[in-house]
Amino acid sequence: MKRRCAVLALAALMLPLSGCKETFDFLPYGRELEDMALMRTMGVDAAEEGVTVTTSSGAQDQGGGQGAGKPTVLKQTGGSISAACLSMQAQGASYVFYGHVGQFLLGEDLARQGVDGALDYVLRDIEMRLETNLYLIRGGQAGAAIEAAAQVNSATDQLESLEADAGLLADSMFRTVEDVMEDLEENGDSFAPALTLDQESGQLEPAGYGLLRQGALVGWAEDEAARGVNLLMGWVDADVLEVETPSVGRAALRVVGAETKVRPVFEGDTLTGLELQCQVDANLAEGGDGAHLEDPVLLGELETALAQRSHLRLEEAVDLCRTLDGDFFQLETRAGLSVPWRWDDIRAGWDLSALDVTVQVEANIQRGYNVRDGGD
Amino acid sequence: MAHTRHQRVPPPHPRKTPRFSGALTLERVGEIFTDCADYATRTVEAGGDGAPPITLCYITGMVKLERISEYILRPIAQDETLERPDRREVYRRMADGALYNLIVEERQELDQAVNDLIAGWCLLFFPGESGCLSFFVATEDKRSVSPPAGETVLKGARDAFVESLRTNTSLVRRHLKAPELKIKEQIVGRQSLTMVDVVYLDGIANPETVAELEKRLREIDIDAALATGNLEEYLVDRTATAFPLVQYTERPDRFCGGLAEGRVGLLADGLPLGYLMPATVSSFLRAGQDKSSNWMLATTLTLLRFLCVFVTLFLPALYIAMATFHQEMIPTRLALSMIAAKRDVPFQTVYEVLIMLVAFEILQEAGLRLPQPVGQTVSIIGGLVVGQAAVEAKIVSPAVLIAVAIAGIAGYTMPSQEMAAALRLWRFLLALLASVAGLFGVAAGAAVLIGHLASIESYGVPYLAPFAGGMELSQTGRAVVRLPLPWIKLRERMLKTPNRRKQR
Numbered sequence: 001m002k003r004r005c006a007v008l009a010l011a012a013l014m015l016p017l018s019g020c021k022e023t024f025d026f027l028p029y030g031r032e033l034e035d036m037a038l039m040r041t042m043g044v045d046a047a048e049e050g051v052t053v054t055t056s057s058g059a060q061d062q063g064g065g066q067g068a069g070k071p072t073v074l075k076q077t078g079g080s081i082s083a084a085c086l087s088m089q090a091q092g093a094s095y096v097f098y099g100h101v102g103q104f105l106l107g108e109d110l111a112r113q114g115v116d117g118a119l120d121y122v123l124r125d126i127e128m129r130l131e132t133n134l135y136l137i138r139g140g141q142a143g144a145a146i147e148a149a150a151q152v153n154s155a156t157d158q159l160e161s162l163e164a165d166a167g168l169l170a171d172s173m174f175r176t177v178e179d180v181m182e183d184l185e186e187n188g189d190s191f192a193p194a195l196t197l198d199q200e201s202g203q204l205e206p207a208g209y210g211l212l213r214q215g216a217l218v219g220w221a222e223d224e225a226a227r228g229v230n231l232l233m234g235w236v237d238a239d240v241l242e243v244e245t246p247s248v249g250r251a252a253l254r255v256v257g258a259e260t261k262v263r264p265v266f267e268g269d270t271l272t273g274l275e276l277q278c279q280v281d282a283n284l285a286e287g288g289d290g291a292h293l294e295d296p297v298l299l300g301e302l303e304t305a306l307a308q309r310s311h312l313r314l315e316e317a318v319d320l321c322r323t324l325d326g327d328f329f330q331l332e333t334r335a336g337l338s339v340p341w342r343w344d345d346i347r348a349g350w351d352l353s354a355l356d357v358t359v360q361v362e363a364n365i366q367r368g369y370n371v372r373d374g375g376d
Numbered sequence: 377m378a379h380t381r382h383q384r385v386p387p388p389h390p391r392k393t394p395r396f397s398g399a400l401t402l403e404r405v406g407e408i409f410t411d412c413a414d415y416a417t418r419t420v421e422a423g424g425d426g427a428p429p430i431t432l433c434y435i436t437g438m439v440k441l442e443r444i445s446e447y448i449l450r451p452i453a454q455d456e457t458l459e460r461p462d463r464r465e466v467y468r469r470m471a472d473g474a475l476y477n478l479i480v481e482e483r484q485e486l487d488q489a490v491n492d493l494i495a496g497w498c499l500l501f502f503p504g505e506s507g508c509l510s511f512f513v514a515t516e517d518k519r520s521v522s523p524p525a526g527e528t529v530l531k532g533a534r535d536a537f538v539e540s541l542r543t544n545t546s547l548v549r550r551h552l553k554a555p556e557l558k559i560k561e562q563i564v565g566r567q568s569l570t571m572v573d574v575v576y577l578d579g580i581a582n583p584e585t586v587a588e589l590e591k592r593l594r595e596i597d598i599d600a601a602l603a604t605g606n607l608e609e610y611l612v613d614r615t616a617t618a619f620p621l622v623q624y625t626e627r628p629d630r631f632c633g634g635l636a637e638g639r640v641g642l643l644a645d646g647l648p649l650g651y652l653m654p655a656t657v658s659s660f661l662r663a664g665q666d667k668s669s670n671w672m673l674a675t676t677l678t679l680l681r682f683l684c685v686f687v688t689l690f691l692p693a694l695y696i697a698m699a700t701f702h703q704e705m706i707p708t709r710l711a712l713s714m715i716a717a718k719r720d721v722p723f724q725t726v727y728e729v730l731i732m733l734v735a736f737e738i739l740q741e742a743g744l745r746l747p748q749p750v751g752q753t754v755s756i757i758g759g760l761v762v763g764q765a766a767v768e769a770k771i772v773s774p775a776v777l778i779a780v781a782i783a784g785i786a787g788y789t790m791p792s793q794e795m796a797a798a799l800r801l802w803r804f805l806l807a808l809l810a811s812v813a814g815l816f817g818v819a820a821g822a823a824v825l826i827g828h829l830a831s832i833e834s835y836g837v838p839y840l841a842p843f844a845g846g847m848e849l850s851q852t853g854r855a856v857v858r859l860p861l862p863w864i865k866l867r868e869r870m871l872k873t874p875n876r877r878k879q880r
């Protein structure tokens with residue numbers, strides 16, 4: 001018995017020598033890392049034939065201390081993203097690998113037609129990741145943005161810098177494909193950060209948010225409205241507000257925290273309104289020599305100014321929802337989560353344009369960084 | 377046509393029992409030790425004038441000559457009561473204590489007398505007597521007790537076992553002075569006649585383990601028990617495994633610690649180490665130093681050792697799997713760095729890793745075989761110079777060198793070199809499986825490894841105990857967490873000790 005088992009094991013070991021490749025089709029197919037072109041940014045645009053896909057590898061180290069080389073940019077048009085990506089494999093000796101795509105850009109034209117197809121590709125493709133950041137290119141095409149950025153450094157490097165500095169940029173935070181797909185699955189509406197291309201410098205710059213209704217781009221949230229979105233979502237890592245006060249004139253407040261609760265208002269079983277209760281915290285960053293937070297008058301003035309600006313921003317964000325008839329920020333879900341036992345009532349009475357939305361802001365100035373005051 | 381298979385029958389063993397038969401006479405003993413340069417005889421006049429001389433025989437080098445001179449020859453020459461003409465009476469007086477030697481036996485069988493001679497006794501033959509007197513005068517020349525060479529001691533006893541069995545048992549007795557310490561002796565090896573002692577604490581060690589060990593010792597029928605493997609491979613439950621199934625230590629304090637836990641020990645003459653049975657995976661990951669260290673430090677180091685087991689086993693395999701099959705698992709910046717470093721390397725990743733693993737083994741083997749200063753030089757030249765040159769010459773990439781070096785160094789954290797060697801063997805296997813099927817291969821290899829370990833037992837104790845074998849979670853925790861010693865009231869359940877409580 002032992003001898004038979006040994007013979008069988010030996011025969012199994014000898015199988016690779018048979019030359020029958022099909023015998024081992026069940027095994028995964030290996031590729032050497034150095035024979036791959038790792039694509040890190042992918043842009044998709046609408047085209048007559050279907051879609052145009054542009055990918056960029058980002059600036060790559062040449063090895064041997066030669067420094068970074070120019071990014072590899074590949075572009076193909078096809079009936080689908082998969083077809084375009086597949087045809088890219090023929091553009092060089094290396095295997096084009098999409099497993100490291102970290103930024104997924106959609107041109108405005110394609111976004112207005114609908115982002116579902118592109119996001120579905122990310123969901124189904126075995127190499128792409130749902131954690132990929134999603135961006136909408138405002139007023140242009142994703143491919144053109146990637147190509148223009150490649151003339152400077154690369155879209156990958158620029159977007160990675162944006163992500164790294166997200167805490168320092170108040171008007172646009174990043175969202176992943178997974179985040180947007182979850183929203184779309186929930187109620188068909190969502191939002192994604194927008195970018196514009198500075199044609200002269202070849203730089204991609206944040207431009208607020210694109211608003212998606214039923215999976216298609218319907219508008220943009222920019223400036224104060226974009227900051228209103230950040231307040232709604234609690235993304236205010238480093239927002240700086242300049243306010244005018246009667247006591248010290250112009251002062252700068254650094255917003256350090258915000259939390260917005262969405263509460264439904266009922267009359268009986270009928271949903272009649274929404275309350276947005278926002279608590280925003282800020283520190284006094286600049287205010288001149290006379291600005292001491294121990295002065296209750298100044299403190300009150302600053303908190304009032306902060307509350308007014310935050311109120312304005314939130315209202316602008318909510319107005320966009322009403323104007324464009326979309327629940328881009330999942331207000332319905334958030335209201336439902338605050339009183340889950342009345343979820344059905346909320347669902348039944350949800351019509352944002354008919355609801356009375358009130359915004360309440362509670363502003364706190366926490367500290368002033370004034371060493372001469374002996375603390376804080 | 378009928379095929380006739382000629383089955384090979386091993387020839388009968390040439391040694392018969394007893395080895396030498398016949399009458400016990402001086403002539404017969406001399407005949408047996410013909411052509412033995414170290415066999416010596418001395419005739420002594422005793423019993424007055426005209427009486428035939430008595431003859432003393434011994435093997436030089438095995439006896440202490442001063443003892444013979446002082447304790448045997450001097451009384452014979454000076455004691456007047458031994459001058460009587462009645463040789464029978466003189467013989468009886470010598471057997472009853474007229475000679476000063478501490479141990480004296482009367483021998484009637486040739487086989488027994490010959491064995492005595494070899495063991496360092498001397499024989500005194502009286503003409504006309506059917507037997508002889510055998511005096512224990514063995515030399516005690518041996519290596520002195522010195523610090524252990526293979527087990528570093530930072531805080532603890534610095535004595536180590538030596539090659540002399542009696543010295544080793546005395547070292548154990550000095551650590552464990554309880555009368556319950558039992559030492560049962562057997563002779564192993566037809567030619568070496570090696571004394572092997574089973575050591576245990578009566579009432580604490582599992583009697584079944586003691587009986588099983590004695591049974592296995594009795595069943596050993598080999599020519600010589602000279603090397604450790606001569607005993608180990610006969611004492612383990614299974615030889616078809618790379619993993620050690622008995623634990624050994626050079627340190628008597630650690631050996632005695634094992635006995636106090638309820639394990640059974642084994643000491644063999646000629647081997648400067650003691651074995652402890654049963655042994656489990658967790659016992660090989662515990663260092664002797666652990667009980668001397670602060671319990672938090674010891675726990676941290678134990679956890680680190682468990683982590684190192686995984687690192688040394690899986691790191692090269694995971695590197696191959698990720699670099700060849702699952703590139704998406706590598707962080708992007710690391711992947712880009714690896715691509716840049718590997719751009720001009722001509723070998724595939726799997727060959728790079730295998731070359732480095734083999735080179736690592738060769739370096740280690742070379743370092744072990746050479747004298748220590750030369751070995752260190754080889755390690756430095758091999759590890760630093762050749763490694764650096766190989767990277768600069770683009771023969772291997774730096775990432776592979778780092779992965780293999782980390783795996784190798786992680787293996788050195790194992791307190792047991794045999795466990796480390798077993799992990800090294802499996803590391804090769806897992807690397808090969810990873811090169812064939814990526815993570816699927818690694819997972820399959822890991823499953824086979826766990827299955828293999830789960831199928832092994834050491835003297836009735838599952839090898840994976842207390843992680844497997846129906847042990848409680850608290851027992852499992854004790855294998856990883858070294859609690860403060862006052863908290864450990866009971867001995868390990870898996871050792872099946874008749875007395876579990878070890879302190880109030």
